[in-house]
Amino acid sequence: MTQIKRVTECAPSDDIGNVVPLTVHSLKAACSQCNLQELCLPLGLSEAEIERLDSLVSTRRKLKRGNHLYRTGADFEAIYAIKTGFFKTDVLMEDGRDQVTGFQMAGEILGMDGISLETHTCNAVALEDSEVCVIPFAQLEQLSSEMRTLQHHFHKVMSREIVRDQSVMMLLGTMRAEERLAAFLLNLSQRFTTRGYSATEFHLRMTREEIGSYLGLKLETVSRAFSHFQENGLIAVQQKHIRILDLAGLRTLLTHTPLPTPQRSRGA
Amino acid sequence: MTQIKRVTECAPSDDIGNVVPLTVHSLKAACSQCNLQELCLPLGLSEAEIERLDSLVSTRRKLKRGNHLYRTGADFEAIYAIKTGFFKTDVLMEDGRDQVTGFQMAGEILGMDGISLETHTCNAVALEDSEVCVIPFAQLEQLSSEMRTLQHHFHKVMSREIVRDQSVMMLLGTMRAEERLAAFLLNLSQRFTTRGYSATEFHLRMTREEIGSYLGLKLETVSRAFSHFQENGLIAVQQKHIRILDLAGLRTLLTHTPLPTPQRSRGA
DNA sequence: TAACGCGTTTGATCTGTGTCAACGCTACAT
């Protein structure tokens, strides 16, 4: 039991329940000591307010790569702030088809899908060993009602998710394969930058298949697009290590519509 | 000025501002008299609580077909509950491509995209003459903090939007053209049912192009799919009048994956 | 009543991406 076989999918054993004793920690000061304050729920709160948040965020949960933070159908009790690590969320159709709906990194909030039906509607899976702060939702609402800044910021976080979903729809609905991948890379780059990492060099934690699922493409198409970008000197790919050589070039891919609608006024 | 030319796109004149005097009404009892209580924001509130909501919802706004409720970039000040009518929301890319991100009907809430950046990130356009209740957001937050049931229900409404977006992503990412259209029709049917209208016979308020944009397809493909459904006796189409003849058949289209992934265990 | 415009339908053809298949690379396990 000390050696844990790496779980790649549908980990059967110790992450079925919502809380696994071994992976839960008590902590004294959660948010007030956290370096993700500026990205996460505490954003915009005063120090005193953040200290009140601490009382909420009393447990953390550690997940090994491949483990589920929650599964579709699980009771909704808490939302989760990612402290370290990387996640994906995906939805399942009855016929077995699935779709990755997002990739989440440090400072981002998971679990808001569960509020509406009091049941989670997607799976959240750690793509690397990760740690999340557990934020019991009832308590969050309690504190929100006492602290208007927190309430407002939480609304912004939910709204941000809605706005993010809009761009994914735009991506899936209107963009060609290489545009999608360019958008994906630029989005990652931007989010890494925000977190103080390199904008141009990073490690993908997901497979080509997961990227493809997110972008509505097959893994082969993703792979070909990577190769093509490399041929064109836009990026250097080495397995999961990506180096962006021409950020502006990638952006051009997005804004310059190669072929369509030649009859627009092109204003602004 | 009494005769208003039907505005089809980018109405230039009287809907630029956020509020048009002529189309705003004061009202005494908004929610407590409204027959949409069970669908809309008041859901789950007591009568007394609903009466407190009334004070919030003091203005309505009427929109002619084609007019914008709000535009991308407009200051966010309020969310809107649809009292009567039908809307679409769409997002614009810099290069002119756009994507319909949703169709909204009575009882549904518009505008939550604006919370995160205090600016709307999509356009909301009336697809028929419509009326919305204006809910000033600052006041909604104020009242939410005093009324936990309202706060909680509002969170559910936002979360529901996130869940809806997940299914749109699934649709755009994994479904074939006819599956998308079937899903679209079934979704409409379901929502009409909820509102007491026929599940099997309704009038589409949007064009084939708008349907296509929403579904990530071209209008020709939408049209062909309609024709094909009709040939198969699933629906009867007559311009924008749709009659569903075989609801179960439409559902089968969704769950029976015709060709792909023959190597799954098919469990549950 | 005729003419126009817009949305829709339908056909013919083209093409981007999916599908199928083989091979290569890397990392872990024996």
Added chain:
DNA sequence: ATGTAGCGTTGACACAGATCAAACGCGTTA
């Protein structure tokens, strides 16, 4: 070290849906 499994790459081919084009129907306007 060497074998093996999973992931990634690349090629050949197929096909769903896009594109281009023409005609139709319906409502509006002259």
